[in-house]
Amino acid sequence: MKHVKIAGGLGFIGFHLAQKLLDEGWLVTAVDSLENRSELKLALEMELGRNAHFTFLQTKIEQVDFGDADVVVYAADNENRAALEAVLRKCQPDCLFVFLSTTDVYEYSGEWRVQPVTEYGKAMLAQEENIRVTCAETGGAAVIIRLPTVYGLHQPYHLKLGRQFVSYEDETGKTESMHDLLYIDDVTSALAAAMAIDSGQHTIHLGSGTSNPFERTGKSNGLDYQKAHELLGFFPRTSLAEGIKKYQLAHEEWQRQKKLAAMYDETKSMAAKHPNTNQ
Incomplete structure (x- = not known):
């Protein structure tokens, strides 16, 4: 078992991703410092913890031993260069390193080219180069996945979702790329496929292959996915309309489960305060 x-x-x-890999039979260790100890993260830990193959480490990622992993996926704060370097150095040469980057490294001027116009894009391009240099020194394999905006249950930002177009409700502090949009299930499928790569260094972007839903003028298409299809068998299966429906249904179910859990906790609390003394 990997x-x-x-x-x-x-x-x-x-x-x-952890949820998908557990379903596929992987041993999964999630690392999170829980510095922002949100109610949501605690609930997600409990959700994953129902699987016996899941382990949670509450600590800073710089302090974790990654030497026993077949694959390391870096889905943490990807602007923290010191943390990234520490994790890379702890990976064994036969370990695959998967890094989640951004399509903000691209600029669209009639065609897509690597020319970041945002500070976040510039920072990610520098991080990508750091990974290439370090893995060349250690001999480790690496896959860099450049992601557009990803949406789905528990997304950390608020999107206005329409039938054909989307926009951010508040762009303050936004780091997600506005070049394209993908549903979370399509992204995790691509990441799982990338984890089968066992040698070399690869940089791949994911895209919808359709018009950019952030762009209302029609002058910009979303990103193609030819290389992702060739290397990962990637194909975006979820249309915007389907994704919105799946997201809404998943959100409703999550809220229902939260209410049931709250009712159960309240019942337990009441029972503890008023125990049945009739024997």
Whole structure:
């Protein structure tokens, strides 16, 4: 049974990937410092913890031993260069390192080219180069996956979702790329496929292959996925309309489960306060 360690395993993408890999029979260790000890992250830990093959490490990722993992997925704060370097150095030469980057490294001027126009894109391009240099020194394999905006249950940002177009409700502090949009299930399928790569260094972007839903002028298409299809068998199966419906249904079910859990806790509390003394 293969073992994956996910740095940032209780984040949006990290959680969904962990869930998928557990379903596929992996041993999964999620690493998260829980510095922002949110109610959601605690609930996600409990959700994953129902599987006997799941382990959670509450600590800073720099302090974790990654030497026993077959695959390390870096889904944590990807702008932290020191943390990234520490994790890379702890991976064994036969360990695959998967890094989640951004399509903000691209600029669209009639065609897509690597020319970041945002500070986040520039930072990610520098991180990508750091990975290439370090893995060339250690002999480790690496896959860099450049992601557009990913949406689905537990997404950490608020999107206005329409039938054909989307937009951010608040762009303050936004780091997600606005070049394209993909549903979380399509992304985790691609990441799981990338984990089968066992040698070399690869940089792949994911895209919808359709018009950019953030762009209302029609002048910009979303990103193609030819290389991702060739290397990973990737194909975006979820249309925007389907994704919105799946997201809404999943959100409703999550809220229902939360209410049931709250009712159960309240019942237990009442029973503890008023125990039945009739024997």
